[in-house]
Amino acid sequence: xxxxxxxxxxxxxxxxxxxxxxxxxxxxxxxxxxxxxxxxxxxxxxxxxxxxxxxxxxxxxxxxxxxxxxxxxxxxxxxxxxxxxxxxxxxxxxxxxxxxxxxxxxxxxxxxxxxxxxxxxxxxxxxxxxxxxxxxxxxxxxxxxxxxxxxxxxxxxxxxxxxxxxxxxxxxxxxxxxxxxxxxxxxxxxxxxxxxxxxxxxxxxxxxx
Amino acid sequence: xxxxxxxxxxxxxxxxxxxxxxxxxxxxxxxxxxxxxxxxxxxxxxxxxxxxxxxxxxxxxxxxxxxxxxxxxxxxxxxxxxxxxxxxxxxxxxxxxxxxxxxxxxxxxxxxxxxxxxxxxxxxxxxxxxxxxxxxxxxxxxxxxxxxxxxxxxxxxxxxxxxxxxxxxxxxxxxxxxxxxxxxxxxxxxxxxxxxxxxxxxxxxxxxxxxxxxxxxxxxxxxxxxxxxxxxxxxxxxxxxxxxxxxxxxxxxxxxxxxxxxxxxxxxxxxxxxxxxxxxxxxxxxxxxxxxxxxxxxxxxxxxxxxxxxxxxxxxxxxxxxxxxxxxxxxxxxxxxxxxxxxxxxxxxxxxxxxxxxxxxxxxxxxxxxxxxxxxxxxxxxxxxxxxxxxxxxxxxxxxxxxxxxxxxxxxxxxxxxxxxxxxxxxxxxxxxxxxxxxxxxxxxxxxxxxxxxxxxxxxxxxxxxxxxxxxxxxxxxxxxxxxxxxxxxxxxxxxxxx
Ligand code: SF4
Numbered sequence: 001x002x003x004x005x006x007x008x009x010x011x012x013x014x015x016x017x018x019x020x021x022x023x024x025x026x027x028x029x030x031x032x033x034x035x036x037x038x039x040x041x042x043x044x045x046x047x048x049x050x051x052x053x054x055x056x057x058x059x060x061x062x063x064x065x066x067x068x069x070x071x072x073x074x075x076x077x078x079x080x081x082x083x084x085x086x087x088x089x090x091x092x093x094x095x096x097x098x099x100x101x102x103x104x105x106x107x108x109x110x111x112x113x114x115x116x117x118x119x120x121x122x123x124x125x126x127x128x129x130x131x132x133x134x135x136x137x138x139x140x141x142x143x144x145x146x147x148x149x150x151x152x153x154x155x156x157x158x159x160x161x162x163x164x165x166x167x168x169x170x171x172x173x174x175x176x177x178x179x180x181x182x183x184x185x186x187x188x189x190x191x192x193x194x195x196x197x198x199x200x201x202x203x204x205x206x207x208x209x
Numbered sequence: 210x211x212x213x214x215x216x217x218x219x220x221x222x223x224x225x226x227x228x229x230x231x232x233x234x235x236x237x238x239x240x241x242x243x244x245x246x247x248x249x250x251x252x253x254x255x256x257x258x259x260x261x262x263x264x265x266x267x268x269x270x271x272x273x274x275x276x277x278x279x280x281x282x283x284x285x286x287x288x289x290x291x292x293x294x295x296x297x298x299x300x301x302x303x304x305x306x307x308x309x310x311x312x313x314x315x316x317x318x319x320x321x322x323x324x325x326x327x328x329x330x331x332x333x334x335x336x337x338x339x340x341x342x343x344x345x346x347x348x349x350x351x352x353x354x355x356x357x358x359x360x361x362x363x364x365x366x367x368x369x370x371x372x373x374x375x376x377x378x379x380x381x382x383x384x385x386x387x388x389x390x391x392x393x394x395x396x397x398x399x400x401x402x403x404x405x406x407x408x409x410x411x412x413x414x415x416x417x418x419x420x421x422x423x424x425x426x427x428x429x430x431x432x433x434x435x436x437x438x439x440x441x442x443x444x445x446x447x448x449x450x451x452x453x454x455x456x457x458x459x460x461x462x463x464x465x466x467x468x469x470x471x472x473x474x475x476x477x478x479x480x481x482x483x484x485x486x487x488x489x490x491x492x493x494x495x496x497x498x499x500x501x502x503x504x505x506x507x508x509x510x511x512x513x514x515x516x517x518x519x520x521x522x523x524x525x526x527x528x529x530x531x532x533x534x535x536x537x538x539x540x541x542x543x544x545x546x547x548x549x550x551x552x553x554x555x556x557x558x559x560x561x562x563x564x565x566x567x568x569x570x571x572x573x574x575x576x577x578x579x580x581x582x583x584x585x586x587x588x589x590x591x592x593x594x595x596x597x598x599x600x601x602x603x604x605x606x607x608x609x610x611x612x613x614x615x616x617x618x619x620x621x622x623x624x625x626x627x628x629x630x631x632x633x634x635x636x637x638x639x640x641x642x643x644x645x646x647x648x649x650x651x652x653x654x655x656x657x658x659x660x661x662x663x664x665x666x667x668x669x670x671x672x673x674x675x676x677x678x679x680x681x682x683x684x685x686x687x688x689x690x691x692x693x694x695x696x697x698x699x700x701x702x703x704x705x706x707x708x
Binding site for chain 2: 005006008009010012013014015016024026027029046050100106119121122123124129135136137140141158159161162163165166169170172173174175176177178179180181182183184185186187188189190192194195196197198
């Protein structure tokens with residue numbers, strides 16, 4: 001159907017023969033030289049500026065912190081990806097292991113996932129929907145997203161993050177970059193949180209070692 | 210249905226007269242542009258190598274333009290390898306047909322849409338309506354514009370000309386929403402309730418694309434509210450329409466634009482949500498994906514050595530927010546889905562410089578250069594404006610007005626000469642001024658004043674004044690209708706103009 005259009009557009013472009021003067025030199029991505037502590041600190045600060053609730057804690061404290069969050073929000077229906085590390089979850093809650101086509105996400109109040117990495121420069125969490133992160137709808141439909149992140153997953157800046165995500169992208173995985181909860185400024189530029197995505201984003205940032 | 214398209218119904222000078230008579234729009238716009246402008250400076254200052262980044266963005270885009278056919282073929286192959294389908298559309302009608310056919314093939318009566326200027330460019334909603342398919346805009350501002358049967362007035366905040374009370378009334382009337390107050394929070398909640406059901410039940414979604422990566426077939430949508438995530442994730446079928454200039458060669462190139470775009474557009478370090486997907490992901494999201502590659506005049510722009518840089522544009526809207534003309538006349542005056550400085554150069558070029566109304570747009574500028582300074586990909590908008598003015602006056606039959614345009618192009622082609630000429634005019638303007646306006650100019654400039662009165666030249670040139678002016682105050686001093694379009698080209702007489 002569009003074979004003709006394709007040929008014509010490509011012909012138009014090739015007729016132009018716009019060739020560049022100098023070859024492009026891309027700046028190489030250099031590993032950050034900033035101290036780790038500073039990078040992690042900046043991520044926590046910037047994510048909080050985007051109204052994500054950031055809590056820094058030791059690995060052993062994750063189940064307790066999760067329990068507090070679920071109790072505070074009165075969440076009774078919790079969903080997690082199939083492969084979420086079992087050690088993170090507190091006892092005493094009915095937790096659904098997500099199954100596409102089976103789980104009714106509209107009935108889920110809180111979802112708990114891991115992440116692929118996080119970016120200090122922007123306060124962003126990135127999911128590549130690999131291990132511990134689930135399909136995209138899982139972290140989209142429920143109102144409350146708790147993201148568990150290790151400090152060593154925080155990278156300094158956007159170019160580093162993009163470089164690290166190359167493998168995921170080339171293997172065909174989708175990515176979701178999340179900076180705070182869903183927000184709009186469409187009405188008189190007043191910021192309102194929680195339009196269509198999760199209204200609340202909690203980040204549990206797990207200390208190294 | 211929000212009107213779309215890129216063909217202005219009137220010449221800019223006429224359209225501007227109408228919008229200048231709308232004080233609410235001007236107040237809202239001034240508030241928006243001032244706020245974003247100041248925030249942007251802070252966001253940009255945070256990155257130490259901003260200037261290098263701009264150069265990199267410009268160079269990358271130029272590189273893509275020089276190898277566009279290769280990049281598009283790579284993109285096509287990669288999307289297909291990931292189970293997506295790629296369509297090519299020479300013009301708007303072809304693109305509309307492709308999208309409508311896909312929706313109709315699925316028996317869709319409704320499609321959900323995430324804000325996309327390229328689908329507005331091709332007037333998709335009207336075409337779908339003709340086939341009995343209702344397109345639902347899911348971006349809050351776009352929804353407001355659509356329900357009000359209005360047009361967007363800004364790329365980034367399309368409903369900025371509407372106040373909260375109007376929006377409350379609109380939602381009550383059109384969505385049957387029970388709204389006790391006009392708090393933005395409540396209004397957003399009403400939209401959430403209405404749209405949530407649509408997200409969960411509609412089978413076909415239509416999006417635009419901010420970028421697409423050739424080597425991996427990855428499409429990118431940048432947004433804030435989560436409606437974009439909903440549209441690209443929940444329905445079974447996704448159709449994305451993108452201009453052919455949006456392609457980037459390698460995944461790593463995204464790094465440059467993920468830094469340039471949010472800081473330039475919403476003045477944030479990063480927008481709340483960015484989605485990337487490559488073709489179809491088994492078990493996750495739409496299982497049918499179509500990418501429509503849209504030419505619609507772009508290859509003509511590409512063929513023009515000066516105009517080509519227009520295709521670097523990443524639609525951030527920074528140039529709108531710094532433009533003194535835009536701030537006064539608002540987006541509607543440009544008569545196209547592309548308003549402001551970028552619209553003044555893109556719209557006429559997409560129409561091959563053959564549309565009489567669009568051909569007035571290159572004069573919708575004071576040539577102050579603020580747009581060039583703000584543009585994250587360093588499009589030299591003043592240069593393109595002048596170039597287009599020259600081409601239009603040369604190629605079209607010359608009216609008296611056009612002769613003056615031509616003169617203006619020559620006078621303004623170089624800042625020193627321009628400022629020199631203005632100073633000359635200033636010193637010699639005495640006898641021509643009546644009631645603060647110049648009614649006739651001697652010699653070559655005469656044609657210009659046949660069609661309009663110029664305000665008297667201010668004691669400073671516009672450029673001198675704009676550069677040195679303090680940030681605008683929130684007070685509203687000019688709510689009255691302005692009728693002289695010459696006003697656009699110079700600061701207000703009297704109040705906050707040059708002292
Ligand atoms: S021309 Fe430049 S500043 Fe204007 S919208 Fe495009 S990229 Fe942004």
